[in-house]
Amino acid sequence: MDVETILTDSPAEAAAHLNRGETVAFPTETVYGLGVDITIEEAVRKIFLAKGRPSDNPLIVHVHASEQVGEVASGISDTARLLMQRFFPGPLTLVLCKQSWVSSLVTAGLSTVGVRCPEHPVAREFLHHCRHPVAAPSANLSGKPSSTDWKSVHEDLNGKINCILRGEHSAIGLESTIVDCSTEPPRLLRAGAIGLDELRAVVPGLLGPAAIEEHRRPKSPGLKYPHYAPSAEIRLCGEGYGTCSGGKKTAWIGLSHPPEGAAVTCRCGDAGEYAHRLFRFFRECDRKNIGIIFCEMPAPEGIGQALRDRLQRAAEGK
Ligand code: TXA
Numbered sequence: 001m002d003v004e005t006i007l008t009d010s011p012a013e014a015a016a017h018l019n020r021g022e023t024v025a026f027p028t029e030t031v032y033g034l035g036v037d038i039t040i041e042e043a044v045r046k047i048f049l050a051k052g053r054p055s056d057n058p059l060i061v062h063v064h065a066s067e068q069v070g071e072v073a074s075g076i077s078d079t080a081r082l083l084m085q086r087f088f089p090g091p092l093t094l095v096l097c098k099q100s101w102v103s104s105l106v107t108a109g110l111s112t113v114g115v116r117c118p119e120h121p122v123a124r125e126f127l128h129h130c131r132h133p134v135a136a137p138s139a140n141l142s143g144k145p146s147s148t149d150w151k152s153v154h155e156d157l158n159g160k161i162n163c164i165l166r167g168e169h170s171a172i173g174l175e176s177t178i179v180d181c182s183t184e185p186p187r188l189l190r191a192g193a194i195g196l197d198e199l200r201a202v203v204p205g206l207l208g209p210a211a212i213e214e215h216r217r218p219k220s221p222g223l224k225y226p227h228y229a230p231s232a233e234i235r236l237c238g239e240g241y242g243t244c245s246g247g248k249k250t251a252w253i254g255l256s257h258p259p260e261g262a263a264v265t266c267r268c269g270d271a272g273e274y275a276h277r278l279f280r281f282f283r284e285c286d287r288k289n290i291g292i293i294f295c296e297m298p299a300p301e302g303i304g305q306a307l308r309d310r311l312q313r314a315a316e317g318k
């Protein structure tokens, strides 16, 4: 243990820690974030150390209101403004041209910056008390599933970060939708709770995710790193995928009926509940030494799109 990790329920107290240059995990409606003051370089460095995060993976900057976006981004396009008007605050990150003062440690040397304004009331109160915008990746060890409750943050980062602002289990449970607005037309970089249809209802020409070849040199650097993966092997099942059978101690998560013999199961009522519970279920399976987790593929509708993306990545170990 390098540092004592303080637990608090007070957004103001958590913000006071952050304003002193400390690392603070906080709840959002997508997943928990691990935040630092964007203007304090030593603090930004602490994030990469605590998570074991590669330094070429940029951080998302969190603001408490749309009006604060201009502090970190410049040349904001009309389409970006439309998306902000419709979806901020919420589970959306926009990639915009950065203001020159924003540290290249935060943006991993890119000329753009990812900006998000969360809707979660505790996150908003916390950000309101923070003196500057807050750089925050998901609050998990690099490569592990994102944390959707404060206990998962504690499991990964106790002794490595200064403070955890406790909140409830993240309502959505998957990371934000990311849209690159630094080029026209904007392009979806990462699927999330806000789907392509909803985005296109506001910006009809918005492009879908890049073709497979581009994933090897992705526009969003984080997409090339292993993500969302528990230690257990992930196998996709359901219509068009394999069946749920394997020799090791197995688990199952999905929407239909659990197979017989699975040691741990999680039957969800709909895709929203599936998303909400997925990452915590992965962690539970690791604690129970599960060898194979069978994940039933949901239909590609609504949040089912983002869920399929995360399941596919977890199955491929990337
Ligand atoms: O819901 C979320 O987005 C959560 C909460 C805490 O806000 N954050 C999150 O952060 O998932 P992280 O660091 O785990 O994922 C951020 C992703 C990475 O894939 C990163 O490469 C991408 O955003 N990203 C950040 N800045 C970018 C930029 N300027 N251009 C392209 N991609 C960027």
Ligand code: MG
Pocket: 137, 138, 146
């Ligand atoms: Mg992450």
